[in-house]
Amino acid sequence: MNVSSVKGSMSISSSTSTWKAGDTISDQFPAGLRVLVVDDDPTCLMILEKMLIACLYKVTKCNRAETALSKLRENKNGYDIVLSDVHMPDMDGFKLLEHIGLEMDLPVIMMSADDGKQVVMKGVTHGACDYLIKPVRIEALKNIWQHVVRKRKNEWKEFEQSGSVEEGDRQPKQSDDADYSSSANEGNWKGSKRRKDEEEETDERDDTSTLKKPRVVWSVELHQQFVAAVNQLGIDTVPKKILELMNVPGLTRENVASHLQKYRLYLRRLSGVSQHQSNLSTIISAQDPTFGSLSSLSGLDLQTLAATGQLPAQSLARLQAAGLGRATAKSAIPITLVDQRNIFSFENPKLRFGEGQQQHMTNKQQVNLLHGIPTTMEPKQLVSLRHAAQSVGNMNMQVPPHGPQSGQNNPLLMQMGQQQQQQQQSRGQILVDSTINHAPRLSSMGQPILSNGMATNVSSRSGIPENIRAPGYSQTPSMLNFPMNHASELPGNCFPLGSTPGVSNLTSKGAFQEDVNSETKGSGGFMPSYDVFNDLNQHKPQSWELQNVGIAFDSSQHSNSLQGNLDLTQSALGQQGFSSGQMNGHNRSAAVASKAMFSTGDVKELRSAQNINQHLNNLLVDNTIRVKSERVCDTSPANIFPDHFGQDDLMSALLKQQESVASSENEFDFDGYSMNNIPV
Amino acid sequence: MDRNRLHNQVASMRRSLFDQGYLDDQFIQLEELQDDTNPNFVQEVVTLFYNDSTRLIQNIEQALNSRPIDFCKLDDYMHQFKGSSSSIGAKKVTNECTAFREYCNAENAEGCIRSFQQVKQEHAILKRKLEVYLQTVRQASQTA
Numbered sequence: 001m002n003v004s005s006v007k008g009s010m011s012i013s014s015s016t017s018t019w020k021a022g023d024t025i026s027d028q029f030p031a032g033l034r035v036l037v038v039d040d041d042p043t044c045l046m047i048l049e050k051m052l053i054a055c056l057y058k059v060t061k062c063n064r065a066e067t068a069l070s071k072l073r074e075n076k077n078g079y080d081i082v083l084s085d086v087h088m089p090d091m092d093g094f095k096l097l098e099h100i101g102l103e104m105d106l107p108v109i110m111m112s113a114d115d116g117k118q119v120v121m122k123g124v125t126h127g128a129c130d131y132l133i134k135p136v137r138i139e140a141l142k143n144i145w146q147h148v149v150r151k152r153k154n155e156w157k158e159f160e161q162s163g164s165v166e167e168g169d170r171q172p173k174q175s176d177d178a179d180y181s182s183s184a185n186e187g188n189w190k191g192s193k194r195r196k197d198e199e200e201e202t203d204e205r206d207d208t209s210t211l212k213k214p215r216v217v218w219s220v221e222l223h224q225q226f227v228a229a230v231n232q233l234g235i236d237t238v239p240k241k242i243l244e245l246m247n248v249p250g251l252t253r254e255n256v257a258s259h260l261q262k263y264r265l266y267l268r269r270l271s272g273v274s275q276h277q278s279n280l281s282t283i284i285s286a287q288d289p290t291f292g293s294l295s296s297l298s299g300l301d302l303q304t305l306a307a308t309g310q311l312p313a314q315s316l317a318r319l320q321a322a323g324l325g326r327a328t329a330k331s332a333i334p335i336t337l338v339d340q341r342n343i344f345s346f347e348n349p350k351l352r353f354g355e356g357q358q359q360h361m362t363n364k365q366q367v368n369l370l371h372g373i374p375t376t377m378e379p380k381q382l383v384s385l386r387h388a389a390q391s392v393g394n395m396n397m398q399v400p401p402h403g404p405q406s407g408q409n410n411p412l413l414m415q416m417g418q419q420q421q422q423q424q425q426s427r428g429q430i431l432v433d434s435t436i437n438h439a440p441r442l443s444s445m446g447q448p449i450l451s452n453g454m455a456t457n458v459s460s461r462s463g464i465p466e467n468i469r470a471p472g473y474s475q476t477p478s479m480l481n482f483p484m485n486h487a488s489e490l491p492g493n494c495f496p497l498g499s500t501p502g503v504s505n506l507t508s509k510g511a512f513q514e515d516v517n518s519e520t521k522g523s524g525g526f527m528p529s530y531d532v533f534n535d536l537n538q539h540k541p542q543s544w545e546l547q548n549v550g551i552a553f554d555s556s557q558h559s560n561s562l563q564g565n566l567d568l569t570q571s572a573l574g575q576q577g578f579s580s581g582q583m584n585g586h587n588r589s590a591a592v593a594s595k596a597m598f599s600t601g602d603v604k605e606l607r608s609a610q611n612i613n614q615h616l617n618n619l620l621v622d623n624t625i626r627v628k629s630e631r632v633c634d635t636s637p638a639n640i641f642p643d644h645f646g647q648d649d650l651m652s653a654l655l656k657q658q659e660s661v662a663s664s665e666n667e668f669d670f671d672g673y674s675m676n677n678i679p680v
Numbered sequence: 681m682d683r684n685r686l687h688n689q690v691a692s693m694r695r696s697l698f699d700q701g702y703l704d705d706q707f708i709q710l711e712e713l714q715d716d717t718n719p720n721f722v723q724e725v726v727t728l729f730y731n732d733s734t735r736l737i738q739n740i741e742q743a744l745n746s747r748p749i750d751f752c753k754l755d756d757y758m759h760q761f762k763g764s765s766s767s768i769g770a771k772k773v774t775n776e777c778t779a780f781r782e783y784c785n786a787e788n789a790e791g792c793i794r795s796f797q798q799v800k801q802e803h804a805i806l807k808r809k810l811e812v813y814l815q816t817v818r819q820a821s822q823t824a
Contacts, residue, residue, distance in 0.1 A: 041760060043729040044767045050713045050721060087759060113763035135706045135767040138713070 030145030031056035034078060038068040038096065039085040039111070044134065048083065051138040065091035072104050076217045079106060080148045083132075083141075086112035086119060094126045101127045101262065104217060107147040111136055125269055127262075158254040158261075218259055222248065226259060235264060686820035693813045702806050707769030719821075723814050729768050730807055736761045737800060744793055754792065755784045765803075772802045 035057045039045040045061050052059040060079070062068040065088050072079060082100055086093035097108050110123040113134040123131040129147040132140050218226070229245040230237060239257035246256070697703045707722075714721040736757055743754045762777035776799040783791030 041764050041767070042732050043725060043764045046725055046728055047710065047713070047767050050718065051709075054713055085763075087756070087763075113759060113766060134763050135709075135769070137706075137709055 028056070030148075033057045033145050033148060034060070034080045035083060035144070036060045036062065036068060036071065036079045036081070037083040038062045038065055038088070038093075039083075040064065040088045040090075041085070044085070044136075048136060048141075051136070051141050052083075054138060055142050057141075064088070065093070065096040069096065069099055072100060072106070076104055079104075081144055082106055082108045083144070084108060084110055086110055086114065086123070094122055097123070097126045097128055098266075102218065102223070102266070103220075105151075105262075107151050109144060109147065127265075155254070155258055158258045160254070222251075223259075226256065226263070230260065230263065235267065683820065683823040686816065686823055690813070690816050690820045693809075693816060697809060697813065701771050702809060704769045704771040706767060710768060723818070725768055726810050726814065729764060729770075733761060733764060733803065736764070737803070740796060744789075744796060749787075749789050749792070751784050751787050751792075755781055758784060761799075770803075770806050773799065773806055776802050 033055075035052050037045065037048050037052065037059060038061075039048060040063050042063065045063055049059050049061045060071065062071060065084070068082070068084070069091075072082070084093050084096055088096075093110055093112075097110065100106055100108050107129040108127070109130040109132060110128040111132045111134055112119060115133045120131050129151070130144070225246045225248060226242065229242040232245060233241050237260075239253045239260050242260060243251060243253045243256040698707075710722050710725055718724075740754065740757045740761070743750055743757060758777055758781050762774055762781070765773040765777060776795065780792060780795040780799055783795050
């Protein structure tokens, strides 16, 4: 993959170059591991630094989370792992964790003098790859390199298996929680399942699999694109479809798959959290505001919002986390499968059910994420967002095939928004969910954090259409309306609720989630939300159709997952089938391209995607638009990560996986170290 | 045999600090981190701790003196203080911090105030002991 040519956020080239840099010291691994340590306590910081230096690591220390984030952002591939304290004055350690997970996909280890079960669990659910109790001993630090290796390995596996197991790991029903625990898992277990279903997917991926997997940085833009794609396709979509829809050069299905996984976990986590709040409405309201702001961003805006911090960083992080989450991927199918998952401890069963919920969770999160994280949205992402929006219903918008240009996005979104204001709300949620759901799969970055978030989202999505509307959108009623006004709303979000031409996130959710097997499941899962959604959007029955169309569309692309959807959407698809066809073609390329691009921007995308989706849904989109959006979203059901939601499960699974997975270190490279030398 | 005497003195002071429970294993970690590239590491860390902890103590004092007492904030400060003191191996100080947090969780103002006195006392005692100890260490290394 020619990374260097990738637009914007794709950092593959940089990662490969980083990797090369490490080649020289590969023999010394783990010496030279680039560690960023963040702690507000100067005594602890000094001691940690000294210990890390004694371990022969290359240490950078920060006493503030904001400083750490900016260092990470300005040098995305300059660090291999992050150590962060939990209690910090300027930003909660978990929030930082989410940000990092979404934006940079680096392993993060939390530290605290607090060893309470709750706190440690929080670390796990937010995607931390380890949790150290203070005072930290040097022995504990000597082994932190394992997390770097593990992550690379998992990413590599995702990469490798993306073709065949894309959908496999997404077994929505069962594996939501457990599957995601590690991307490796995905490949391993689900892979076999998916394999049969997704053989076709494999073909497309072959070339990518064989490539060395450079680290993809999910910039804001890329992430937005991703989110838009997911929204369009539905959280249950498959990475392949998302990839195609995104059409980001250099992005692989694996990248998208892992990102989707994370995203789903993230959504799930969000929905889980929302659940706790126990009030969908509450959630919605929470989301709305953020979302609203988010939606307005759509594309450019999202970035701006994020930059301006309008979006609660936390929510953004959450969204991102959800989206990107390594989340063990249950997300995709999660909606339907959510119930099955129950693994996520913090996720309430409620979450599961709802696609709707998720959506709204997603929305919320997305919005937040974007705000909080001043990531730059890649034009691509914006585009994807736009796409989503467009597909939703804007015939007028012509979404450029690639690289969203923020500028363009906005106008497009604007258009869409106007049309779909109301619909968007409901859509938005759905979109959100779908986006989020998809995200986990897509992200190759596989941030565990995301998965958490995604997981929650996912769960929410599956069940409750209402949630979708309400929770997600309540906060940003404006967003929902897609109107480009707020672009931020959901366009990026996973599903293109209704009108999105092909990819309606909802549908994809059901469909993609488990990719292979899930198709039926997906549909099943999807259905519920669908129904709910209808309820919510009274005026939008048609949007569903669009969604269905999307699903159908997706199905066409992914034989497996889509099948289910197709059935569902048959009726609706009628008219949209056309767009589906188009999208297929596009999606593939987009999928490939977009995978690599995801980064924090994704979150934005998700949001915008949601918004867009809303619009689209409302409008019954223009075929062309749909095509585009689908393209972006098309992560190919098969690809989408094996795990959808159930971040908790995913996380644990992932963690377990990591441990159990045989290290094929030699196979993957991670920055600075040659795998061959990694002592596993 | 000045050197020997000093070294013996260092050894016995150190042993007693551990035996009496003023320091724990974490302090040994610090000592092990000290090497030729960082010959005064332990001293630097201890100095840093005492400078920083003074600030934390002031914060806690203020929080304790305010009415009504904000137990959440108190707990937060004490959490920081505990993290800091445990990182240098200040065992007794850390234990007193734990006791304080229990009173804090119970929102027992009286208990907190009393407990905090203990914290300050242990903090001061250790400071003196460490100063003497580290000074002896310096002398011993100079005469070496």
